[in-house]
Amino acid sequence: MSTEALTLTDVTVDLGRQRILDGIRLDVAPGSFTCLLGPSGCGKTTLLRAIAGFTPLRGGEIRLGSRTLTHLPPEKRETAMVFQSYALWPHMSVAENLGYPLKLRGVARAERARKVAKTLERLELAGFEERAVTELSGGQRQRIALGRALIIDPPLLLLDEPLSNLDAAIRRSLRSELRRLQKSLGITTIMVTHDQEEALQMADQIVLMRSGKMVQVAAPQALYEQPADLGAARFLGVDNTVTRHAQDPVVASQAVTFGFRTRDARINEPVRPAALTRKGRVIECVYTGDGYHVSIDTVDAELFATSATSVAPGTFAVLQVPESALIPFGPDDRHLPPLDRHEDIA
Amino acid sequence: MTTSFSHAPSLPIPGRRLPRISLGLLLVLPALTAITLLYALPLIRSLVTAFRDGSGAWTTEHVVRAFSLYGRDMLFSLGVVSASLALIAAMSIAIAGYLTLGATPWAVRALRWLYRWPLFIPFVVTGQLARSFLATNGMMNNVLVETGLMASSSAQSFLDWRGLVLTFAWKQIPFVTLLLAGAMAAVEQSHIEAARNAGAGRLRCLFQIVLPQAAPTLWVGLILSLVAMLSVLSVPMMLISGNPTMMTSMMAHRITYYGDYGIANALGLFSYALTAVTAWFYLRLTLRREATR
Numbered sequence: 001m002s003t004e005a006l007t008l009t010d011v012t013v014d015l016g017r018q019r020i021l022d023g024i025r026l027d028v029a030p031g032s033f034t035c036l037l038g039p040s041g042c043g044k045t046t047l048l049r050a051i052a053g054f055t056p057l058r059g060g061e062i063r064l065g066s067r068t069l070t071h072l073p074p075e076k077r078e079t080a081m082v083f084q085s086y087a088l089w090p091h092m093s094v095a096e097n098l099g100y101p102l103k104l105r106g107v108a109r110a111e112r113a114r115k116v117a118k119t120l121e122r123l124e125l126a127g128f129e130e131r132a133v134t135e136l137s138g139g140q141r142q143r144i145a146l147g148r149a150l151i152i153d154p155p156l157l158l159l160d161e162p163l164s165n166l167d168a169a170i171r172r173s174l175r176s177e178l179r180r181l182q183k184s185l186g187i188t189t190i191m192v193t194h195d196q197e198e199a200l201q202m203a204d205q206i207v208l209m210r211s212g213k214m215v216q217v218a219a220p221q222a223l224y225e226q227p228a229d230l231g232a233a234r235f236l237g238v239d240n241t242v243t244r245h246a247q248d249p250v251v252a253s254q255a256v257t258f259g260f261r262t263r264d265a266r267i268n269e270p271v272r273p274a275a276l277t278r279k280g281r282v283i284e285c286v287y288t289g290d291g292y293h294v295s296i297d298t299v300d301a302e303l304f305a306t307s308a309t310s311v312a313p314g315t316f317a318v319l320q321v322p323e324s325a326l327i328p329f330g331p332d333d334r335h336l337p338p339l340d341r342h343e344d345i346a
Numbered sequence: 347m348t349t350s351f352s353h354a355p356s357l358p359i360p361g362r363r364l365p366r367i368s369l370g371l372l373l374v375l376p377a378l379t380a381i382t383l384l385y386a387l388p389l390i391r392s393l394v395t396a397f398r399d400g401s402g403a404w405t406t407e408h409v410v411r412a413f414s415l416y417g418r419d420m421l422f423s424l425g426v427v428s429a430s431l432a433l434i435a436a437m438s439i440a441i442a443g444y445l446t447l448g449a450t451p452w453a454v455r456a457l458r459w460l461y462r463w464p465l466f467i468p469f470v471v472t473g474q475l476a477r478s479f480l481a482t483n484g485m486m487n488n489v490l491v492e493t494g495l496m497a498s499s500s501a502q503s504f505l506d507w508r509g510l511v512l513t514f515a516w517k518q519i520p521f522v523t524l525l526l527a528g529a530m531a532a533v534e535q536s537h538i539e540a541a542r543n544a545g546a547g548r549l550r551c552l553f554q555i556v557l558p559q560a561a562p563t564l565w566v567g568l569i570l571s572l573v574a575m576l577s578v579l580s581v582p583m584m585l586i587s588g589n590p591t592m593m594t595s596m597m598a599h600r601i602t603y604y605g606d607y608g609i610a611n612a613l614g615l616f617s618y619a620l621t622a623v624t625a626w627f628y629l630r631l632t633l634r635r636e637a638t639r
Contacts, residue, residue: 077543080544083540100544
């Protein structure tokens with residue numbers, strides 16, 4: 001089956017009287033990798049489950065290629081989902097788990113065995129056919145769950161936090177493995193994650209969600225550098241916000257607030273022109289491996305910065321952020337477009 | 347060296363061990379006494395009595411006579427029990443399956459509320475209900491005739507093996523369903539969703555995903571039902587007049603009218619054997635499951 005485009009139009013989901021998803025509109029290009037990113041309870045998993053058919057829609061439409069999925073039961077949608085808990089059936093062996101979707105499609109036993117062997121080989125688990133799934137490690141289970149989803153050559157792959165139950169090292173290696181596999185198969189993929197690093201590394205397109213709404217849809221770099229609003233920025237690791245002062249660099253004429261990341265703020269270095277500076281008293285200085293994480297109490301707020309050397313708490317320090325690292329926000333906390341910046345410079 | 351010192355205080359001191367053992371024994375004693383006096387001894391006594399004649403000599407005469415006199419009743423009991431178990435299994439799978447996978451919330455709620463009622467009705471009342479429902483001029487036939495679904499001339503009594511099967515099933519289905527629905531609810535929701543996502547409809551989910559995982563509980567429920575059906579006296583007494591009938595009836599008859607414990611115990615032997623076979627079957631099943639884990 002060839003890969004297909006997914007189109008969501010005004011997808012709305014209610015649970016009792018509560019609105020869980022509110023007017024989601026999204027276009028997913030065929031063969032692309034889209035991440036649904038957001039904090040817990042933002043509705044990202046509900047959206048994935050709605051696409052798979054496990055959550056009924058209050059309104060809106062879900063289309064896959066030329067088909068409308070909206071009113072189809074899950075078993076007729078041909079979407080392949082990998083669950084957070086892997087959901088491997090414990091009463092079936094590895095081969096039976098992998099072969100079950102084929103069995104449901106009436107594939108003959110010999111053909112099934114051949115496809116299962118081929119899939120196991122691709123997952124680097126050749127010869128695992130007769131193992132019980134309960135004997136496998138977390139990483140192996142994850143691969144079998146992925147193999148079970150892919151064995152029918154589905155037009156759409158849905159991943160529900162597939163890497164969240166694994167430890168950090170396996171997670172990192174599986175991330176690139178998963179991305180390579182997705183690219184080689186060219187399958188349209190949607191992955192739910194709350195890990196921004198994972199989303200930035202893997203996705204072609206990131207959908208940032210908050211309280212059941214889409215906040216921003218953008219490519220990883222655009223999302224990271226130009227978050228739509230202050231809330232989105234905070235979720236994407238912009239820990240510091242300062243109110244604009246008269247002497248601050250003119251990044252955007254209407255900027256009321258600047259946001260910046262801790263790693264872009266330096267302590268006690270020669271002040272460069274066109275940099276934002278703040279003075280304050282050092283509260284805490286913590287070693288982080290590649291430097292020091294310094295908390296500073298300024299008049300406005302508590303700010304965080306990095307320093308190559310240790311700074312004694314209680315002393316006064318100057319924090320500076322280069323103009324290029326400042327993210328400007330308007331009076332409504334919305335990000336000001338870079339166009340604004342060019343106008344100012346001109 | 348330090349390790350040997352640190353171990354030293356925990357070494358057992360001979361004089362102190364004894365009270366702990368006797369305390370443990372004291373705690374187990376009431377249960378042990380009850381099992382020995384109220385269960386093990388009567389069981390052994392009835393087994394022994396089945397193989398002894400009036401003078402106390404060993405004999406197989408009771409067993410041979412029990413088979414020649416009540417062979418038909420034994421087969422009848424076996425047939426009734428098997429048919430009841432089949433009906434109980436089918437119905438409890440259907441009800442528990444609908445409770446787990448049902449798509450209509452109000453129907454699931456109603457069924458969950460309704461199916462338990464027979465649990466609270468004792469066997470003797472169930473027997474009475476069945477009598478007035480299944481008799482020739484009972485409620486079932488009356489309703490069928492009144493609604494014009496059946497001519498009154500073709501009304502027949504169900505107070506035979508069919509009545510027994512229906513009554514046993516009616517009484518035991520809620521019990522097995524209660525156990526089975528609990529086991530099915532314990533199956534992870536994501537297992538069911540993964541199957542549906544793979545393309546399985548609800549019925550396939552029930553038989554290929556949910557039921558295999560809940561099967562051990564179904565077996566337990568059926569074995570407990572078998573034991574209950576083999577030990578109930580009231581229902582066959584109330585529903586069936588004449589031969590053949592359930593073995594409990596025959597045992598009661600043998601004891602009440604003849605004071606013949608020998609043959610009654612030989613009949614009991616058959617009940618033990620039947621339950622023992624199912625218990626063995628169940629143990630084998632669970633052991634094999636454990637081994638593949």
